[in-house]
Amino acid sequence: MKRALIVIAMGPWLVLTSVGVVAQNTDRPAVAGTTPDRRPEAAPVIQETGMTSYGRALALRGVSKPTPKNLNFLDDQGAWYTPFVHPGATAPYDIRALHGGSK
Helix, strand or coil: CHHHHHHHHHHHHHHHHHHHHHHHCCCCCCCCCCCCCCCCCCCCCCCCCCCCHHHHHHHCCCCCCCCCHHHHHHHHCCCCCCHHHCCCCCCCCCCCCCCCCCC
16 A cells, blocks of 8 residues: 555656656757856956965964975965864874864
8 A cells, every 4th residue: 555655646756857857858958048158247256366374374373483394285275175274183183282282
């Protein structure tokens, strides 16, 4: 009895999804807007990229001077997410003391 109810309940769903697939199959290619090769005039534009001095200071908290050369990648980090600006593991693994503890 339960199987019959499932088939009856899914019947309209199957018909609607198959009609949607058939309706999308046309000879013309889909085009996103009238000028898909150009951005809209009012679209936001990135003015500046790169890590700010504040972001660099956050990333280098707990790192002794001189800054190790293996952290020079921060110069090329840009606006991408970096885990170095967030506290990681707590003590005893918090070697940069970002959680307020001592080294």
